[in-house]
Amino acid sequence: MSQVDEVRAAADIVKVVGDYVKLRKAGANYMGLCPFHQEKTPSFAVHPAKQIFHCFGCGVGGDVFKFVMMIDNLTFPEALRRLGEKVGITVSETFGDATYDANAQVRAALYKLHEAAAKFFASQLGGTAEGRLARAYLEDRGLTDEVVGRFRLGYAPGDGQALTRHLSGGYESELLEKSGLVVRDSERGRHYDRFRRRIVFPIANDSGKVVAFAGRALGDEQPKYLNSPETPIFTKGRVLYHLDRAAQAIRKLDYAILVEGYMDCIAVASSGIENVVASCGTSLTEGQIRLLARYTRRVVVNYDPDSAGVAATERSLGLLLEEGFEAKVLALPGGLDPDSFVRKEGSGRYRELLAGAPSYIDYLTDRAVATHGVSTPEGKVGAANVVMPYLARVPNPMLRAELANRLAERLHLDQRLLQEELWRAAGTARSEIRILPESAVPKVTTAEKELLRAFMEDQGLADELLPRMVEQGILEGLETEPIFKRFLELRRRGESAEPVALEEPLSAEARRVLYESLFWAVEPPDKGRIEHHLRALRSRRARRLLDKLPEAIQQARRANDLAKLAELDQLKLSLQNELRGLEQGRKISIH
Numbered sequence: 001m002s003q004v005d006e007v008r009a010a011a012d013i014v015k016v017v018g019d020y021v022k023l024r025k026a027g028a029n030y031m032g033l034c035p036f037h038q039e040k041t042p043s044f045a046v047h048p049a050k051q052i053f054h055c056f057g058c059g060v061g062g063d064v065f066k067f068v069m070m071i072d073n074l075t076f077p078e079a080l081r082r083l084g085e086k087v088g089i090t091v092s093e094t095f096g097d098a099t100y101d102a103n104a105q106v107r108a109a110l111y112k113l114h115e116a117a118a119k120f121f122a123s124q125l126g127g128t129a130e131g132r133l134a135r136a137y138l139e140d141r142g143l144t145d146e147v148v149g150r151f152r153l154g155y156a157p158g159d160g161q162a163l164t165r166h167l168s169g170g171y172e173s174e175l176l177e178k179s180g181l182v183v184r185d186s187e188r189g190r191h192y193d194r195f196r197r198r199i200v201f202p203i204a205n206d207s208g209k210v211v212a213f214a215g216r217a218l219g220d221e222q223p224k225y226l227n228s229p230e231t232p233i234f235t236k237g238r239v240l241y242h243l244d245r246a247a248q249a250i251r252k253l254d255y256a257i258l259v260e261g262y263m264d265c266i267a268v269a270s271s272g273i274e275n276v277v278a279s280c281g282t283s284l285t286e287g288q289i290r291l292l293a294r295y296t297r298r299v300v301v302n303y304d305p306d307s308a309g310v311a312a313t314e315r316s317l318g319l320l321l322e323e324g325f326e327a328k329v330l331a332l333p334g335g336l337d338p339d340s341f342v343r344k345e346g347s348g349r350y351r352e353l354l355a356g357a358p359s360y361i362d363y364l365t366d367r368a369v370a371t372h373g374v375s376t377p378e379g380k381v382g383a384a385n386v387v388m389p390y391l392a393r394v395p396n397p398m399l400r401a402e403l404a405n406r407l408a409e410r411l412h413l414d415q416r417l418l419q420e421e422l423w424r425a426a427g428t429a430r431s432e433i434r435i436l437p438e439s440a441v442p443k444v445t446t447a448e449k450e451l452l453r454a455f456m457e458d459q460g461l462a463d464e465l466l467p468r469m470v471e472q473g474i475l476e477g478l479e480t481e482p483i484f485k486r487f488l489e490l491r492r493r494g495e496s497a498e499p500v501a502l503e504e505p506l507s508a509e510a511r512r513v514l515y516e517s518l519f520w521a522v523e524p525p526d527k528g529r530i531e532h533h534l535r536a537l538r539s540r541r542a543r544r545l546l547d548k549l550p551e552a553i554q555q556a557r558r559a560n561d562l563a564k565l566a567e568l569d570q571l572k573l574s575l576q577n578e579l580r581g582l583e584q585g586r587k588i589s590i591h
Contacts, residue, residue: 212228256295260309332350444479461530462488477541545575
């Protein structure tokens with residue numbers, strides 16, 4: 001057995017996909033929200049028996065390797081290695097050298113370099129007089145040795161070349177520059193450390209690999225926080241701090257706490273509340289929201305209570321609502337951020353407030369009422385105008401209407417008038433229902449889908465029937481013709497017609513049809529139903545040919561080609577007789 005087959009056999013696709021997508025059992029399959037396009041109702045299916053996935057919305061599909069390649073933007077060798085790590089199989093380092101592209105090799109080297117840097121920074125914390133001062137700072141912030149070790153906190157020395165010297169022996173200068181940890185001084189022609197005299201926070205991706213760092217200045221140096229630049233392994237808008245550790249708790253509790261800063265995240269998590277993430281020193285992005293949506297669609301936003309934090313909260317709410325999240329807002333009293341609040345009031349009080357966090361609509365309404373008041377008509381309208389843009393971004397019309405009713409009651413406004421205004425505001429948003437042009441609608445019959453499903457279940461049946469189906473032209477002009485022909489090609493080469501092998505040369509639309517057929521929610525057809533489907537395909541072929549005859553007959557008449565006319569008349573009679581026989585249900589044979 002090859003390493004590919006060994007890993008494929010060990011990597012259960014339901015478990016692998018379940019690490020990224022919240023799946024629910026639905027008959028023989030599992031369903032969830034597609035991670036590859038925006039959707040509000042689940043159309044993403046995983047077939048445990050066939051070990052494949054398919055989205056009925058955007059059409060993507062494949063096996064466990066294809067899923068990991070798409071979700072994490074990996075090459076096949078990288079996906080193989082990652083899956084191998086998950087199932088405890090060591091994949092040969094030399095596997096796939098021919099296809100292991102240069103970018104993949106750079107990424108692999110950068111992962112190793114960042115891990116080496118994380119260990120170096122950790123060793124500096126307390127290892128020198130400078131490092132001991134940094135450790136004392138963390139102690140003053142309430143961080144124990146256990147917390148410092150768990151979050152792998154470190155220190156970047158102030159001499160400016162400590163990390164560069166440490167890494168230069170094992171890594172070339174070009175890779176050091178690509179990492180963003182080392183910067184080249186073009187005027188002096190030397191390299192120096194990006195992070196100097198800072199507490200260092202390693203940032204890991206959702207797989208737990210260190211991909212970047214954040215450094216907090218110990219003195220008054222600006223900026224207060226400095227992040228790694230974007231690199232081949234790090235895009236700020238697609239990483240959430242602490243998600244690798246928080247993922248399991250988020251899934252279990254089915255909600256995430258979203259905070260702004262690294263220290264906020266560490267304070268909440270170290271108090272025993274693990275389902276917390278931070279946005280890596282950047283405003284919350286669509287990429288981060290879609291990453292979080294793999295684990296939950298419920299979030300409590302707990303940003304700092306200052307003006308910048310309030311603005312960030314409102315900005316984040318708009319994005320979360322558009323992605324169909326159920327959002328709450330926790331605004332801590334006393335003007336305290338999460339880190340300060342937990343240290344001052346304790347985790348018990350934080351949990352109490354967390355449990356009572358109001359929905360985003362109540363939070364926004366409270367703020368609007370505090371600003372405008374509801375004692376005058378003008379105040380009521382002003383408060384409503386603050387909240388309405390957020391309601392308009394709620395994609396579900398029924399939920400939008402219910403929330404509008406709640407707002408109307410709170411502000412003592414006429415519900416019908418408020419609903420009409422909301423309907424106008426939401427009318428400019430994209431409709432949830434999209435009608436495809438006729439040319440884009442797949443014209444695939446039940447007969448084609450069920451025959452393809454039957455051949456996949458019993459490839460001996462395909463060996464018996466497919467050659468004659470192709471030779472007799474039954475499949476000509478059908479959407480499924482390239483799929484059946486690929487099936488026959490594989491069988492004639494003595495290979496099993498597995499989904500991944502079938503899809504390789506197919507168009508995107510043909511791949512969609514292939515996977516939809518494999519997920520066809522009926523039992524494979526019996527012998528009688530197979531005969532019925534073959535009759536249907538032959539009837540369809542006969543009708544297609546008959547539809548083309550009038551034009552051909554006209555051309556023969558204009559050319560006064562009597563021999564051709566006689567031939568076409570005979571063909572017409574033959575096709576009509578064939579159709580009558582098929583419609584009367586005569587048993588057919590394609591042998």
